Amino acid sequence: MLKILRFLFAIITASFGLYALLSDDFRYAPLMLLFMGGTMLVMGIEEYKNNKKVSASCLVGACLFVFYTSFDTMLHW
Known part of the structure; x- marks a missing residue:
């Protein structure tokens, strides 16, 4: 399920x-x-499910930063 979701998000991102x-x-x-x-x-x-906690933490931290940037940009849209 996660692989399908990741692939779908990646395709939408690449399309935009x-x-x-x-x-x-x-x-x-x-x-x-x-x-x-x-x-x-x-x-x-x-990555967290594969017990790679350091890379999982980096990805989630980057995700939070990207979400913040996206929402901040949408508010000033």
Whole structure:
């Protein structure tokens, strides 16, 4: 289930990034960051399940930072 969720979030993130790159329209960047944070959160959960607690902590910390950035950008949208 986590692999499917990670793959889905990664595809959505890549789609928003590709759209922004090809059209020079960056108004969907906060959504791209939101899905990238979701990808990192799922990866952190997977690492925690594999008993790699240091890398899991780094991924969850980065996820929280990306979520904060995404929500802050959405508030000033």
